[in-house]
Amino acid sequence: MSDPVLQSAATAAARATPAPLAMKVRMLSDRAIAWLFITPTILLLLAINIFPLIWTVYLSFTNYRANQPGREVKWVGTRNYERLLGSEDIWEYLQATAHFVCWTMIIQVLLGLGLGLLINKNFKGNSFWTTVVLIPMMLSPAVVGVFWTYLYQPQTGIFSYIVNIFANVGPVDMIGSVDLAPWAIIIVDTWMWTPYIMLLCLAGLRSIPDYLYEATEVDRANAWQKFWYITLPRVLPFLMLAVLFRGIENFKMFDMVVELTSGGPGSTTELASINLKREAFEKWRTGYSSAFAVILFVTVFGLGNIYVKALNKVKQ
């Protein structure tokens, strides 16, 4: 503030400020200023996260239907929860979701780690291949779902063609078969998201200092021992983080599967979120679907917490 012009402008501004306000600002503590800054964020969070959550919990105890605004909203107690937990169909959807989440995680972790180890090697064209491998995860899940329906087409799709090169089994109906459809969605998700796991593994692998491997060489450790005692423990936290992110994403998987199978055949691939959407926005059973949403939220939140505790232990 050495510039005299600026100085005089500041003085003029200070004079123009009403005395009580100037006093108040001067009297604010650091803590109060901090609150002043974070209050808008807290208010936004309350408005768009916390309030809807509380409202959903409230609706889950009512018979509310969003498409019938004039209808009397009745408190139905735990009836929605009883119906949900007593419904065979709901358990089937949860089972389908668990099958999808577990298998995608197992396969993607193995493939992602393997790809990470490969890409971590120094070879010609490393950057190019890294980019190529990452392409699927850059696409929109809905688009991926649509074009895989063409790839899976039993008569003209390339998938069936490739299978028949190895085994002459005729047209392979991946989407229409009850046995194959759950694997059809696992294959597509794996194709799309293994690169993501690979990327996080790569971050872990590149954070391992070379001297650790040099030390194991001094101790004449073989490749397996290097992997087991050095690589895996160092990559594990990254891998677990990837599983956490992908696990939550796949638990609420919707778009790709809807485009690919519409939840069929029958309800074979009707994951929990697909059914939730049907209940909430096609059948308009808002109260019932709110109860389902609460159950799913509690499940993900609970499992997520247990997992994060395990992750912290691994980090320690």
Next chain:
Amino acid sequence: MRHLRTTLAAAALSLAATTGAQAQDKELTLCWAAWDPANALAELSKDFTAQSGIQMKFEFVPWTNFADRFINELNSGGKLCDLLIGDSQWIGGSATYGHYIKLNDFFDKEGISMDDFLPATVYAYSTWPKGTPNYWALPAMGDALGWVYRKDWFARPELQAEFKEKHGRDLAPPNNWNELKDIAEFFQGREIDGKKIYGAGIYTERGSEGITMGVTAAMYAWGMEYDNPETPYEMDGYVNGPAAAEALEFYKGLYDCCTPPGHSDAYMVANLDAYKSGQVAMQMNWFAFFPGIAKDEDVGGDKSGFFVNPPQNVEASTLGGQGISVVSYSDKQEEALQYIKWFADPEVQKKWWSLGGYSCHKAVLEDPGFADSAPFAADFLEAMSHVQDFWQEPTYAELLQSMQKRVHDYVVADKGTAQEALDKLVDDWTEVFEDDGKI
């Protein structure tokens, strides 16, 4: 006097010019599904614009998203659509929740009589509660489920001979569902012109309404009723009665034996594609698509024939089609009503039919030349005389989704028996009606 005349003429001219300019500024949005008849309506509506000066804008959404998109629009009180050609099943909800305006006073004022329209279409597309003289739509697009077959393949002497030897009758459009299955089996896996072909394209779609429209074509033909005619909403023994279960089992048999590989999630477009690409000998589809098939380069003309949904125990066809309604949230209701008045005119209705739309007006349908005006016109008339529709209750979406799940589980996913599927369906529907306070 001369001066007065000049002044009056100038005033009249300027008034006309102002009115014209105002009309030019006005625009109506008509919402419907994206399909051939919608394009025909867009063409037809140019006459309305020329006559009224009101511009027409169209919001056509693919069938797979049609219900989702527009029911959400109605539920949210949206102003996107001034006029909506909504599915027949929406009428209960739209009338009950005030999405459509009631048209009785308007019809009375403009002299539009529902007696001028085919009774089945008035009942299905316009009235709520069903059958009462409370009109919420003008019948706009008559439609029913019918069948198309490869007339040129059926006519081949070697196939005729082989079929006759096997079944003891001519290879011709079927008189019942058993005959239909015989034909489908006959063609299944057969090689024609060096290409492997399949029996029939039937509806199996899971997401919206496809498989329900397909299985009900069989269930109606077997004589299934939704409830006890004496006791509304008493469904046990009707929806899951022996005839309904037998029909559902038959439909599954048809799916298992005679559809192309991968035909597990097929609706209108998938059936059309399978048929037009020469993959199937027959397809079920809405009459609305038949003008397009008749004109198609590959399968049109003499190559295709049409037949009504075959009877089994009774004559019955699944109802399609829609009425045109004025959306109550629209700011342009007057202009929208003007459009409906124009559309109800018999001359406009005749042009509507000539462009590929299915008029419901008696002036068109009862014209002596109508049956011969298109290769499928007589079948359309026959089908419309015995159409049956799905529930039109305000809770129709719930009822439909339950049926989609139960029948897809059974027909495509091999889950349980037909009887079990329908028993579960009755349980689902009972719960819906209980929640809605109907039982």
